Amino acid sequence: MTIESLVREFGYLAVFIGTFLEGETILVVGGFAAYEGYLELPWVIVTAFFGSLFGDQLYFFIGRYNGRALLKRFPGWQPRVNRFRTMMDRHDTWFILVFRFLYGLRTVAPFAIGLSNVSLKKFILLNVLSAAIWAATLGVLGYFFGRVMEAVLDDIKKYELLIMAGIFLIASIIFIVKRIRRRRGLKAREAAGLSGADRK
DSSP, X not given: OOHHHHHHHXXXXXXXXXXXXXXXXXXXXXXXXXXXXXXXXXXXXXXXXHHHHHHHHXXXXXXXXXXXXXXXXXXXXXXXXXXXXXXXXXXXXXXXHHGGGSTTOTTHHHHHHHHSSOOHHHHHHHHHHXXXXXHHHHHHHHHHHHHXXXXXXXXXXXXXXXXXXXXXXXXXXXXXXXXXXXXXXXXXXXXXXXXXXXXX
16 A cells, blocks of 8 residues: 555544654645645644654653663664764754754654753753644645646646655655665774774
8 A cells, every 4th residue: 555545545644653653755745635635734734743743752752761771772773873962962952953854863863862961841842843843844845746736737636646656756765765875884884893993
């Protein structure tokens, strides 16, 4: 089942679950589905807001109360967590506000924030603000995309499946490319560490 069929069949539930887990693609598709009349844009935005808010709050609590144990179990996470901790030390407020706009950071970033010294109250306040801006921006983007496509195409209904599939394909390609680059970076760091150990 494709992401567009999930949105059309399960509506707001699909938007909530998708934004709880990761969210960018399904929210844009949800905004486009609202333009097509399958959903209502205000409810798409509200649903995405709560999905994103609860998801990131959960990852924060996991980092806060079980983060160190998980890092011992999955040491491959440590380099990324360290990188985020460095950014947090310099610009914690701005990092909390913008991390959900950076593709692929939705789960790791709040986990790393939970490991930091940021207070629960501060994270909740900034998380609420960031989730609201994120949900409104991407939801409206998907809706606006539908308007632009209608200006280009005479009958957008004929092409809606292709458009939704195109959105999903582009997001999938970006996700795959980022994962490949991440794995190459980890291998390069591991190789550098091994060569350094050999020289010793």
